[in-house]
Amino acid sequence: MKARSDFDYAYLSSLLEYDKDSGSITWKHSIGKAKAGSEAGWKDSRGYIKITCNGRTYLAHRLAWLLHYKESPPDVVDHIRGVEDGNKINNLRPGISCVNQQNQRQAHTRNTSSTRIGVSFFNGRWRAKIYHAGKYIFLGYHKTEEEAANAYLESKRKIHAGCDI
Numbered sequence: 001m002k003a004r005s006d007f008d009y010a011y012l013s014s015l016l017e018y019d020k021d022s023g024s025i026t027w028k029h030s031i032g033k034a035k036a037g038s039e040a041g042w043k044d045s046r047g048y049i050k051i052t053c054n055g056r057t058y059l060a061h062r063l064a065w066l067l068h069y070k071e072s073p074p075d076v077v078d079h080i081r082g083v084e085d086g087n088k089i090n091n092l093r094p095g096i097s098c099v100n101q102q103n104q105r106q107a108h109t110r111n112t113s114s115t116r117i118g119v120s121f122f123n124g125r126w127r128a129k130i131y132h133a134g135k136y137i138f139l140g141y142h143k144t145e146e147e148a149a150n151a152y153l154e155s156k157r158k159i160h161a162g163c164d165i
Helices: 007-014 058-069 096-103 147-160
Strands: 015-019 023-029 049-055 056-059 077-079 091-094 119-122 125-132 135-144
Touching: 007 015, 007 049, 007 058, 015 058, 015 096, 023 058, 049 058, 056 058, 058 077, 058 091, 119 147, 125 147
Parallel strands: none
Antiparallel strands: 015 023, 049 056, 077 091, 119 125, 125 135
């Protein structure tokens, strides 16, 4: 996601309260249907919390960064533990896009054969593969889904910087 230049700390901090220990962002005042003290935002289909203020929609983890550090967030704010709605300040770090993308922990929703990342059922066997440097690397066929998942994780830990799974 491209960095936004409209993070106005004075304006947004007048509307929103951030709790660094819980990661929650609440409304300071009642605005429209939102009541003072209620949690701001909604969860999108990918699990990210989004908050709309004055017709502009923000990702909650970027607002958490702004409200905690009182400065515009970096281009990429990465969830260290890969939990999209885990907006505690100790779960957020500045990142770079390629590392952030490799921090994925769940299989894509289009993979209907396995819930494990990097694993799919193909021709009666479990196949493991990983994406690195613009191409897929085949990690072999395995008898069980768990063996394929272990092959993927072992490879991921070796080749992806910032991988903490």
